[in-house]
Amino acid sequence: MIIIFGPPGAGKSMQGQMLAADHDWRWLSTGQLFRDSHDPEVHELMRRGELINDELTNKILANALSHIGDVGNVILDGYPRHVGQAEWLLNHLKEHNQRLDVVVILKVSDQELASRLQTRGRADDNQANIAKRSSDYEIKTKPVLDYLRQAGVIIKEIDGEGSVETVHERLESTVQACLPK
Numbered sequence: 001m002i003i004i005f006g007p008p009g010a011g012k013s014m015q016g017q018m019l020a021a022d023h024d025w026r027w028l029s030t031g032q033l034f035r036d037s038h039d040p041e042v043h044e045l046m047r048r049g050e051l052i053n054d055e056l057t058n059k060i061l062a063n064a065l066s067h068i069g070d071v072g073n074v075i076l077d078g079y080p081r082h083v084g085q086a087e088w089l090l091n092h093l094k095e096h097n098q099r100l101d102v103v104v105i106l107k108v109s110d111q112e113l114a115s116r117l118q119t120r121g122r123a124d125d126n127q128a129n130i131a132k133r134s135s136d137y138e139i140k141t142k143p144v145l146d147y148l149r150q151a152g153v154i155i156k157e158i159d160g161e162g163s164v165e166t167v168h169e170r171l172e173s174t175v176q177a178c179l180p181k
């Protein structure tokens with residue numbers, strides 16, 4: 001398993017999907033699972049930029065992991081969002097036959113993030129909600145990195161700016177260097 005990490009607008013989903021497509025791996029995004037959900041409460045929380053509760057989030061992820069089959073590698077995007085979720089993940093990897101190989105952080109300047117979020121046009125990209133998601137990232141999500149590092153997980157950071165293709169190449173070589181031979 002590879003975790004793509006970074007603030008809203010860093011390009012996690014685009015890069016995660018490209019990496020998955022190149023290798024026939026599976027891109028697994030909790031945000032996408034929620035966008036595909038038929039639960040009106042989930043859509044209301046997403047519209048407000050609020051995190052969905054852990055019980056539901058962990059359930060939706062566990063369900064996706066248990067149906068994943070033999071896909072070589074899973075690219076996880078949008079999870080874990082806080083230390084409690086990181087703990088859940090480490091405790092449940094084994095039962096889903098997964099091993100966490102690397103976390104790759106996409107580093108993008110605040111200015112570039114703001115401009116990307118303005119032009120992305122996703123339904124939940126409005127000013128109030130972007131501010132909420134960005135502050136959640138700073139306060140709740142970033143501590144996940146220290147937690148995972150202390151648990152022995154390899155954490156790499158790459159420059160997430162430049163063309164989509166350039167970032168893709170950086171991601172590809174970073175991931176390849178961290179996968180077991």
Ligand code: AMP
Nearest residue numbers: 030031034046050051052057078079081
């Ligand atoms: P994303 O596509 O990762 O930006 O996620 C879109 C929205 O889905 C978020 O703003 C949250 O409302 C919800 N969401 C996605 N992943 C999680 C998660 N790991 N925990 C809680 N809520 C999440």
